[in-house]
Amino acid sequence: MIKMQVIGxxxxxxxxxxxxxxxxxxFTVAHTEKYKDSQGNNQEKTTWVDCAYxxxxxxxxxxxxxxQQVFVEGAPEVRSYTRNDGTAGASxxxxxxxxxxxxxxGDGNESGTFQQSAPAARPQAASMQPAPVDDVADDLPF
Structure with missing residues (x-):
């Protein structure tokens, strides 16, 4: 199995x-990577990924x-096609x-996960904390 993960x-x-x-x-996800070239100049390279969910x-x-910033994970697919000028292309x-x-x-408030295999996926707030647990140690028989 080949798996690909993209954040963009x-x-x-x-x-x-x-x-x-x-x-x-x-939908289409753009991932921009910043780096320095061999001369020390700052460069940017943006990769576009076509996604089908x-x-x-x-x-x-x-x-x-x-x-919207997303994390996507799945299986990559290569598609071959012929350009208008007759040359072969791939995506x-x-x-x-x-x-x-x-x-x-600039907004880190929303977060949620949706999975293909999940029975009922719903957005979940990133700041959700577990419910407070009452002190039940006194109720334990040991």
């Missing part, structure tokens, strides 16, 4: 389609908006198994 920002709002009776959420749980779609896309909302630029 959505380039535009997602699109929900139905293909052969199944729902698919399509095949799921019946389309409740996440309203949250997948332009600028990398991701068949998504899990999506995690990380927030918007």
């Amino acid at each position: 920002n959505l380039g535009k709002d997602c699109v929900v389609n139905t293909v052969n009776g199944k729902n698919v959420i399509n 095949w799921t019946d749980r389309t409740a996440i779609a309203p949250y997948l908006q332009k600028g 990398l896309s991701l068949r998504v198994r899990e999506v995690q909302l990380l927030g918007r630029k």
Whole structure:
């Protein structure tokens, strides 16, 4: 199995389609990596990943908006095609198994995880703390 993980920002709002009776959420994630070249100059390289999330749980779609930072994980797929000039081309896309909302630029308040295999995935607040536990040590028989 080959697994790919990407953290980046959505380039535009997602699109929900139905293909052969199944729902698919399509979106594009941009990951920008900053580095210094051999002369010491700062450089940036942005990689765009086309994502397809095949799921019946389309409740996440309203949250997948332009600028939203996400973590996506899934299986990479290489697609071959012929360009208009007749030359061969290829693109990398991701068949998504899990999506995690990380927030918007400058906003770390929202976070949630959506998984293909989860029975009922719902967004969860990142700041959720466990409920306080009452002191039950006195009730234990040992």
